[in-house]
Amino acid sequence: MAQKRIITGLDIGTTKICVIIAESSEDGLLEVIGIGTSPSLGLRKGVVVDIDQTVRSILDAAGKAERMAGVQIDTAFVGIAGAHINSINSHGVVAVTGPEKEIKESDIIRVVEAAQFINLPPDRHIIHVLPREFIVDGCRGIKDPLGMSGTRLEVETHIVTGLVTSVQNLVKSVQKAGINITEDHVVLEPLAASEAVLNDDERELGVVLIDIGGGTTDIAIFQEGNIAYTSVLPVGGDHVTYDIAYGLKCSHIKAEEIKIKKGCAIADMIPEDESVEVMAASGKKKYEIPRRYLCEIIEPRMHEIFSLVQKEIVKAGYEGLLPAGAVLTGGASLMEGNLELASEVLGLPTRLGTPENIHGLVDFLDEDLYRFQPDINNFNTAVFATAVGLLRYGANQIFYGENMEKENNLMENLFGRIRGWIKEFF
């Protein structure tokens, strides 16, 4: 019988904290048994700015998920984002040791370590070192070199770094909420989201994942099955809400309501005679405006977001190289007209990414967070792509690490992670 483990994904977003607990079996099946959400009050643009508020929100969301699942959370995989995230591609090279010149774990660890010898300012922390391909004696495109013969081992890696203080504040907030984690449990959010919504064919062909949240828009580009570029932009759906509140002179909460119920990213899609009711900021006067006018406020901001993404694609050198197109996910991707606008600005076929291949019958209701969206009552929406992706990432790390331990009795944490990553993506 397949082994089972309890795994927790903790998505600390700018608008919501989401905790999902799942039972994972060795064969890759994930069964959600608990979910809890709470409004996020201690973050700005994806970064923890108030630890106490963040701890309170984590405790609230985790408590709800624990009660539903009937288990206590011990540890979790936690998402990280924010404009402080940087990524670079780096190369490592070593000579293969041992008389038989057979590539061993220790050679793989050494070459990945060699790729990490980059000029890094002291205020930056390495979050991920993701092997993209190995090269054995000049032969490229090797996914897993363990056991191969060769004298010279090289690796191309994608290295993701973040500000030491931002990583520490995130880890500290989670630890203060009683969840045992270290920096090793921190996962780049777009990487996690990609695990939930992209399929292998898309990764192989070339695809850009765009997670539009409240405070950030996260980007991950994949090609030939590898991660090629990641970036976090400090703009998201909350900026649309501010624009509406400012433009229509109404409260933030009313702007949020009208955005979710009536918003559209392309004003021309709205018939000229449709109108929407707006409550003035005083809360006393209601007035009607053409719905098109609302959408004329929204469109430039969404256009700006997709234009910034396009610039990132060009900067990364992947313009014209993404035949699988764009996949939108995150709460703000749900707006009507987004797929059409993204497709026009990026010049790519675009689809919505919703978590796939995950099961479980859980129903929840968060009246604070989702009062305008009663249909957000389960994990299978783009809003929870990051949280679900964290489960998938975590399951892979845990099972692979344990198998390594059993097989070799000399499980190296780093090696487990490298191999977990290789197994995941190739």
Ligand SMILES: Nc1ncnc2c1ncn2[C@@H]1O[C@H](COP(=O)(O)OP(=O)(O)OP(=O)(O)O)[C@@H](O)[C@H]1O
């Ligand atoms: N149906 C909808 N139409 C338009 N916007 C929506 C809809 N549903 C949610 N949003 C917006 O999505 C945003 C929240 O998305 P999400 O929950 O993915 O963010 P987050 O993960 O908390 O933030 P971040 O990832 O930026 O830190 C909010 O701005 C919200 O208004």
Ligand SMILES: [Mg+2]
């Ligand atoms: Mg998010």
